Amino acid sequence: MKFNTVALTLATAGTLVSAQHNHQHRHHHKRNPDTEVVTVAGPTVTTYVLDGKVISLDEVCKGIANGSLQWASGDAPDACSSTTTSASSSTTSATATPSLEAAAEFIEVASKHTSSSSTSTSSAKTSSTSVYASASASASASSSSSSSSATGIDQDFPDGELSCDSFPSEYGAVALDYLGLGGWSGIQYVSIVDEIVDSIVTAVSGDSCVSGAMCSYACPAGYQKSQWPSAQGSTGQSVGGIECKNGKLHLTNTALSKKLCIEGVGGVYVKNSITEDVAVCRTDYPGTESETIPLALSANSETKPLTCPNGETYYKWENKTTSAQYYVNPKGVSTETGCQWGNGSEAIGNWAPINLGVGASDGTWLSIFQNSPTTTEKLDFNVKIEGDNLSGSCKYEDGTFYSESGSNDSGCTVEVLSGDATYVFY
Template sequence: MKLTSIALTAAAATVAVAQPHNHAHRHLHEHKQRAVTMTTYAASPTAYVYLLDGQEISAEEVCDGLQDNALKFVDGSDPGVCSSSAAASTSISVAVPTTTPAVPTTAAAEPTTTSEAPTTSSAAASSSGPAEFYQAPASSSSASASEAPSSSSASAAPSASASASVSSSGTGISAPFPDGQLSCSQFPSDYGAVALDYLGLGGWSGLQAVTIAGGFVNHIVTGVSGDTCREGMMCSYACPPGYQKAQWPSTQGSTGQSVGGLSCSGGVLRLTNPSLSSTLCIAGVGGVQATNKASGVVAICRTDYPGTESETIPVELQAGETEALAVPDAATYYTWEGKSTSAQYYLNPIGYPASKACQWGSPGTPLGNYAPINFGVGASGGVTWLSIFQNSPTTSAQYEGTVELQGNLSGSCKYQNGQYCSSTGCNSNGCTVSVISGTATYVISS
């Protein structure tokens, strides 16, 4: 019998909430071919030792800890220790839990290397999971990738500055979208969508030409600069700070790809999720913001998810500015194979505006998907979870500045000089807290 120890720890001791797509609970922003890290085992029987604080504990205690989201695997790799087929014969070694609450994560995807803007999103078979999801299933265990939420997650409106950024020439962010009336060539800025002209996509945050067969999207071609929203495409869009996209189709990728935005059909733009909202943008749960105390501009870029999963949704902060961050509600926002989703943001180096930072990056430049730090935000069961963590293994670049979560929180979480510190100590991975009351703020400084 082969004896193997696989370390676990409390989720808050490393990273949690919306980790980057090549961390636990995400797949890579690679729009060509995805590769997935698989854990292989010897043909002979394998047993694992369960340890907590150096003391052996039972398999039941380990599985209870995983089920309650109090424990997670340090390396992000889950050998299925508590599955019905494995729980009786496998075990693991467990590290010391911390007092900070944990948020579940899932197995990590292995990155593939690209130095170009994405061109296609292959439908080749892949076990890679989608971006930023909670491991705990949604309220219905039978939920699938083709199901759409039925209610809005707007439980609290963001700050007034978010609404002020919407074009005053139109009917505004709260106006119902005129389904099937606007030409696909017309970007819907009059209905709250924020045009991202610097991407060269006609204002859209992402374009996906999709092929549907058997009730699933089985092929996706991702638009590049110079493309426009046209027939057969899903046309995704950005919303103002504090708001998030409300439209995505129930038909999703056959191998885990996400698809989002309005559809271009019959030459006009059509809603894809009217049961969630008749508007293009909905508010997040509220209570989370970012403030820039650095000397230069700061760009925080959210993943366009569901959609192309590129880092194109901007929150740009000039020195001294504060903006809301949209926090999805796990109970009502996008689900993937029954798993609720959270949001992921990329913190770019001080001095780079959104037009430079909030798009597909390249190795050697710490921008976009190669930004050094990620923020994970999400709300589940009435609790808002926040994290700061290293964008690893995509990059080992260190952020040249300080980031600290402030407010009435369950603990402390701060990044400085390559270390993520909480009340239980420092590490090179990340830290997580929950919001007890009031507003939590990501404070960014030089």
């Protein structure tokens, strides 16, 4: 999930801002010979903010039509069928305020081709076909298995001392045994040329963290991984985790932290008020970008922190601020089942109906949106954002998204102006 902002100006009263995103991620993955997963562009969720308050597209278009709103310098988004694109001398450039957008998703298609890993060798770094294996059915552990608990969350990691065949749960990392990757949330076998990751092969269940691999990991609720290398994918792929080099585990981002797990900005929570457990799954990003980072919420009002990355210090994608994306599974689905790659036969995992977007960049921004275009399935419970001081309202109820400006079938966003905010399942 990335931020890409486009500013607009209001000719007479204040500042209007539009935030948009649409980007494809491309990867090279191991896969089963009968399944290929192809990247497709993710949805764009656009939020318009006028003097710190979210307003509707109708209000934007009416303002443009009557001349009270004008686009700032640069290309105007194609938001309204008729827009005024010239700016008068009285308008001033606005500072863009970002909203949260959906990351690119994956769809499964039949394939008879064999698995391969391609490299980009030209100066243009052209991309190759991406493939991905479904790990949900092939994981060696059953859905009843559980993740091991972590200790030592505040201890510095002993750089270059631990063997790559040991999982560092005593330094804050949470082992995800059910994925069949030795506890790791994802493993990427990379080839680095001129400080650029030229090819990536993503591990499947049964593979291990060996020399030449970037090995990613989960952290406890309220924490997120701190490690990813400066070398990133040549065609926009993200790479994350600690590095296995000469049989030992090495930190990849000591400038950010010498600890494996760090907190976000805080102040964001998720509460499960329904009578069944719920699995919320964060995208392992930067990294494989699969939704393998689990957050289990027990029934009847269990509340846990939902990590909100600090856009100033956390991972940048092509110098753009990034945020966190969470998948919300239907009620009763365990994290062991829901927080891994799905095959589309059920509305779980990457096919879960609803996403939550959480990030901090010029404010803290929270979104609820449909997992589009992957699925049009509806979640079997409701979600709303409650807070001490929000810019507006945002909820998903009975399959429809609502804000103070109306209803739609795509999503909604609010800014946390002060205090705490909570996603409530009800």
